[in-house]
Amino acid sequence: MPLVSEQAVTASDKTFFQLRKDIVEAVVLPGSKLSETELAQRYAVSRAIVREAINRLEACHLVERKANIGARVVALSPTRLVSLYQVRESLEGMAARLAATHMTDGEICDLNALLDSYLQTVQSGENYYQDAGDVDFHYRIILGSKNDHLIAMLIEGIYHLIRMYRVQLGMTGPRVSAAFDEHKSIVRAISNRDAELAEILMRRHILYTRNNLETKLLAQTA
Amino acid sequence: MPLVSEQAVTASDKTFFQLRKDIVEAVVLPGSKLSETELAQRYAVSRAIVREAINRLEACHLVERKANIGARVVALSPTRLVSLYQVRESLEGMAARLAATHMTDGEICDLNALLDSYLQTVQSGENYYQDAGDVDFHYRIILGSKNDHLIAMLIEGIYHLIRMYRVQLGMTGPRVSAAFDEHKSIVRAISNRDAELAEILMRRHILYTRNNLETKLLAQTA
DNA sequence: GCATTCAAAATTGTCGACAATTTGGGTTAT
DNA sequence: ATAACCCAAATTGTCGACAATTTTGAATGC
Numbered sequence: 363m364p365l366v367s368e369q370a371v372t373a374s375d376k377t378f379f380q381l382r383k384d385i386v387e388a389v390v391l392p393g394s395k396l397s398e399t400e401l402a403q404r405y406a407v408s409r410a411i412v413r414e415a416i417n418r419l420e421a422c423h424l425v426e427r428k429a430n431i432g433a434r435v436v437a438l439s440p441t442r443l444v445s446l447y448q449v450r451e452s453l454e455g456m457a458a459r460l461a462a463t464h465m466t467d468g469e470i471c472d473l474n475a476l477l478d479s480y481l482q483t484v485q486s487g488e489n490y491y492q493d494a495g496d497v498d499f500h501y502r503i504i505l506g507s508k509n510d511h512l513i514a515m516l517i518e519g520i521y522h523l524i525r526m527y528r529v530q531l532g533m534t535g536p537r538v539s540a541a542f543d544e545h546k547s548i549v550r551a552i553s554n555r556d557a558e559l560a561e562i563l564m565r566r567h568i569l570y571t572r573n574n575l576e577t578k579l580l581a582q583t584a
Numbered sequence: 585m586p587l588v589s590e591q592a593v594t595a596s597d598k599t600f601f602q603l604r605k606d607i608v609e610a611v612v613l614p615g616s617k618l619s620e621t622e623l624a625q626r627y628a629v630s631r632a633i634v635r636e637a638i639n640r641l642e643a644c645h646l647v648e649r650k651a652n653i654g655a656r657v658v659a660l661s662p663t664r665l666v667s668l669y670q671v672r673e674s675l676e677g678m679a680a681r682l683a684a685t686h687m688t689d690g691e692i693c694d695l696n697a698l699l700d701s702y703l704q705t706v707q708s709g710e711n712y713y714q715d716a717g718d719v720d721f722h723y724r725i726i727l728g729s730k731n732d733h734l735i736a737m738l739i740e741g742i743y744h745l746i747r748m749y750r751v752q753l754g755m756t757g758p759r760v761s762a763a764f765d766e767h768k769s770i771v772r773a774i775s776n777r778d779a780e781l782a783e784i785l786m787r788r789h790i791l792y793t794r795n796n797l798e799t800k801l802l803a804q805t806a
Numbered sequence: 807g808c809a810t811t812c813a814a815a816a817t818t819g820t821c822g823a824c825a826a827t828t829t830g831g832g833t834t835a836t
Numbered sequence: 837a838t839a840a841c842c843c844a845a846a847t848t849g850t851c852g853a854c855a856a857t858t859t860t861g862a863a864t865g866c
Contacts, residue, residue: 371651372849398818408851410632413818417636421643423733429593430818430857445733448678452734456674511645511667512674515737594819620848630821635848652827652848811864819856826849834841 366501366517377405378415385424385435386526393437396425422519424526436523438530440579446523447572451565453516454500458548458564461506462557470553473502477545496533497525499545503552503564531578541571588723588739599627600637607646607657608748615659618647644741646748658745660752662801668745669794673787675738676722680770680786683728684779695724695771702764718755719747721767725774725786753800763793 370376381401384390401412416433419425427433436442465473480495504516544567551560592598603623606612623634638655641647649655658664687695702717726738766789773782 374849375651399816409818410850410852414636414639417639418643421640423736429597432818432858442732445731448682448731449675449733449737452674452678453671456670460670509667509670510664511671511742514645515671515741519737520733596819621846631848632820632822654828654848807866809864809866811862813862814860816859817857819854821854822852824849824851827847829846830844832841832843834839836837836839 366505373407374411374414377407377411378418380405381412381415382419382422382424382522385419386522386529388526388529390435392435392526392530394435396433396435398432423523438527438579440576440583443527443576443579444572446520446527447568447575450516450520450524451568451572453512453520454504454568455561455565457504457507457509457512457516458552459557459561460509460512461503462552462555462560464508465503465506465552469502469506470549473499473506473549474553476502477542477549480542493528493533496541496545497521503548506552527575527579531575531582533575537571537574541567544570588727595629596633596636599629599633600640602627603634603637604641604644604646604744607641608744608751610748610751612657614657614748614752616657618655618657620654645745660749660801662798662805665749665798665801666794668742668749669790669797672738672742672746673790673794675734675742676726676790677783677787679726679729679731679734679738680774681779681783682731682734683725684774684777684782686730687725687728687774691724691728692771692775695721695728696775698724699764699767699771718763719743725770728774749797749801753797753804759793759796763789766792 368375368379370379381390390396396416398409398412398416401415402409405412416425416427420427420433423436425433425435476495476498483495501517504513507513544563548560548563548567551563590597590601592601603612612618618638620631620634620638623637624631627634638647638649642649642655645658647655647657698717698720705717723739726735729735766785770782770785770789773785
């Protein structure tokens with residue numbers, strides 16, 4: 363029971379979802395060229411379908427396309443990471459602010475329960491929290507903003523790119539439990555309906571995460 | 585010499601630009617259905633071209649598409665206006681913050697000159713300032729952020745929708761000179777390299793603008 | 807040996823036709 | 837009169853073929 367459900371009704375949808383998944387999970391590597399004919403064979407659909415899928419991937423900044431030349435999966439770089447996370451900080455900060463006033467008591471209660479349920483796995487040093495728990499936490503706050511534009515830009519937009527960086531760089535070590543504590547503080551602010559504080563804490567949280575990833579990316583490059 | 589130049593290389597580009605222009609300028613009315621065959625005739629291109637153009641318009645939230653049913657130009661409503669302007673406040677606030685540290689002295693100087701050049705037209709009560717001057721001002725700060733993601737999301741993304749609201753609702757009266765003063769304050773903060781203040785002032789400025797438009801939209805509906 | 811030129815191959819852009827789905831209207835039964 | 841059903845018309849989704857552009861690589865000249 364995923365929190366946000368996209369259902370593929372058309373063949374183009376299926377191909378788009380599959381290709382996006384393959385890019386985010388690095389089955390198709392960053393920087394690699396996306397040949398329309400090759401992908402058409404791989405996914406057993408016509409070129410028109412692949413073209414439409416690539417167009418949609420371009421819209422969410424997962425591929426870059428040049429006219430008459432072709433499309434490439436975006437490359438990962440420290441500069442791009444910073445750009446992306448500045449946008450994320452801005453938008454998710456606003457999401458937390460809005461969530462503090464728009465989430466129902468029930469939704470806040472569920473959010474607290476969610477964190478508690480992950481408490482043990484975090485304490486035991488499992489890095490399981492990262493993948494499932496972290497995106498679940500952020501998604502709930504984004505949806506809690508009740509702002510359709512914001513939700514679309516984050517969930518259908520930049521979040522796949524964010525997950526792409528995460529898959530490439532991993533997310534383990536002491537940062538996991540620190541992030542967990544920050545999540546707790548954010549939920550506390552939302553519980554108190556303190557919109558101002560919720561935004562500030564969310565922005566700080568994302569800035570810390572950015573610094574952590576940037577370090578890893580620089581180490582990986584060097 | 586436009587500040588941001590999009591050049592149409594392919595037929596799909598041309599049709600996309602033209603259709604976007606027609607939607608923003610209300611040649612094609614909000615809420616109206618976009619028939620693929622009809623548009624193909626109107627712009628003298630094949631249906632495939634129109635489909636691609638519509639897909640791109642969907643990506644920047646100017647049309648909404650349902651599978652097997654079709655695409656409609658988005659409707660304007662107070663709720664949607666608020667959603668849009670909350671996103672705008674968030675992103676342009678960040679843009680102002682980044683511009684305060686990343687704009688060159690020369691760019692800031694040009695920005696001051698731009699405002700001075702419009703001082704007379706504003707004082708004389710011309711509403712000319714709105715269309716050209718206002719977007720010019722905001723574009724310069726967005727570009728001054730030097731953040732590619734932010735620039736793309738604002739200029740290729742939500743700004744056309746923002747202009748659409750503006751065209752529909754007009755932008756005259758006392759708000760114009762007030763906005764001009766706010767612009768001056770923002771530039772002052774950027775000149776002082778005060779990122780924090782630049783962000784706060786930009787967010788306030790956009791909030792005021794939102795309130796002004798919301799009032800007009802509600803009055804128009806009633 | 808290296809840069810230039812040119813044609814062939816490969817890739818992307820565009821088109822018209824067919825398939826699948828939705829829409830509209832008329833008929834029928836209750 | 838209303839609701840359910842069904843068929844025809846219109847609209848969107850998909851496909852394969854052709855056109856335009858870029859890339860490749862071999863031949864040519866210096």
